[in-house]
Amino acid sequence: MTQEKVNVLIIGSGPAGYTAAIYAARAGLNPVLYQGGQPGGQLTITNDVENYPGYPDGINGPQMMMDFQKQAERFGTSIRNGLVTKVDFSNYPHKAIVDDKHEITANAVIISTGASAKWLNLPSEQRLNGSGVSACAVCDGFFYRGMDVVVVGAGDTACEEASYLSKICNKVYMLVRRDEMRASQIMQKRVLGAKNIEVLWNTETVEVLGEQEVEAVRVKNNQTGEEKDIPAKGFFVAIGHEPNTGIFKGILDMNESGYLITQPGSTKTNIEGVFASGDAQDHIYRQAVTAAGTGCMAALDAERFLAEKELA
Known part of the structure; x- marks a missing residue:
């Protein structure tokens, strides 16, 4: 040596x-x-x-x-x-x-x-990283002002990201895998009280859709198995x-x-x-x-x- x-x-x-x-x-x-x-x-x-x-x-x-x-x-x-x-x-x-x-x-x-950043490890998530997929709302949220975006996560970080985005984006969809959040009560209250944040409970990401940039997010309800596509331009992973x-x-x-x-x-x-x-x-x-x-x-x-x- x-x-x-x-x-x-x-x-x-x-x-x-x-x-x-x-x-x-x-x-x-x-x-x-x-x-x-x-x-x-x-x-x-x-x-x-x-x-x-x-x-x-x-x-x-x-x-x-x-x-x-x-x-x-x-x-x-x-x-x-x-x-x-x-x-x-x-x-x-x-x-x-x-x-x-x-x-x-x-x-x-x-x-x-x-x-x-922790990721969901979806191939489409990695492929579109930097083209609509982000792990930092403060860094990249400005690029999606007036648009619809999706936030993944259930902790304080996810709530902070969703709250920040709600001030500049048209609509924020928040995907929570279970029927409850891990976030502190004050952060949950802030998210649930925002008019343009919609929390989708028991929901997880199946795929991020789009060729060159994010166009939609395919999600699945864990209870019913039903899948649907959410049109969105930004996909923010906030799982830590x-x-x-x-x-x-x-x-x-x-x-x-x-x-x-x-x-x-x-x-x-x-x-x-x-x-x-x-x-x-x-x-x-x-x-x-x-x-x-x-x-x-x-x-x-x-x-x-x-x-x-x-x-x-």
Whole structure:
């Protein structure tokens, strides 16, 4: 196994990782960033981004991440392909294994591994992802203003998505598999009280219909077996997200869902010299701009940590 010593190791890319790299590189910390299994993160499967400041005409998600990467490289970040498969934070400096064959020792580690949306795993859902299928109403709802859309889910997230969409869309159909929701009572009350939200109980998705973009959603009533097609332009899957934090289990503090826990007002984890940013530690906002913000915070926290260690 090859070995290497670096000053700052950034695990993961996306807005958080690339922003951390920009700040760390400009501070002279010589960061090394491994992009992970999905270089650029979830934005690489997003067609249009219109809610990130600085792009008045919007921007293609993959292009945006390429811009972030180029900016990080411009200041000297070493950006590499590879997946960190194991970490050892039991001693200082910290260690990480890349692709099970390369060991890196780092003075500071910034985690930006993100989170992945949970999907229904329908072929049509994956085929039309970014062409009417979405896992984020705040990100993509604007494109369907005045149209009919479908939301899948029964928890607080689904209720929040449906409520948000009801303010800009003509009609929102909410598909709930059982005869009750898991959502909190206040969220249920908000959904059930909205005039343009129709909850379809005991209903699940059979198929998303459309060739180039979503045109309708075929659903089935679990009690009667009856199927019908709901004309809609948007299909929002709101059954939760899963943080990509498996390799840190038992090492870093995380909540019951696997999101890394950071100290209030910082990106510090329970391990000195390890910082967490982006969706790996944010289960509330999950936006590109907030991820970039915490990436900045992580780099500044790492810089201060290294200065105290007299390693910066």
